[in-house]
Amino acid sequence: MESNEIRDQITIEDENGQTKDYSVEALFDMEDHSYALLSSNEDTILMRVEEEEDGQNLIGITDENERDAILHAYEIAVDANPAD
Template sequence: MNKDVYRDKIVVLDENGEEKEFSIEALFDMKDKTYALLRSEQDQSNTFVMQVENTEDGQFLTGINDSSERDMVLDAYEIAVDANPAE
């Protein structure tokens, strides 16, 4: 994978109110929901999947508390990447 590829970045406040920067690795839809795969800029080994919520006030990221839903989303993402690897 080319590490020089530009990724959109977002800043998220953690539970302590500290700003954390993430790159958006992927956005994808599954079962009428949109998910974002985020990679920590501080620790490249930390990757998170979150649901994108659309409201009248804009878009928000919410955690996925159901471990089976989270696993299903990550499995689907891995299958998609394996089927269409980046050059």
């Protein structure tokens, strides 16, 4: 992907009501869950995608061990199948 190509954008509202725009870097499934890897100018976050009656919601992952394990597995998968 070229650096000037526009990615899907999403706005996240935190627990304090502050909003921040993110680019969707990746969507992937792992261990019966779906995840979204999102990035902004300041940071990159991982969120779980939950199916609800009214659509999909993003849920923050607060367990550091869970987050680290998912990111590690994702990195292994990307390294094994690099994009062109």
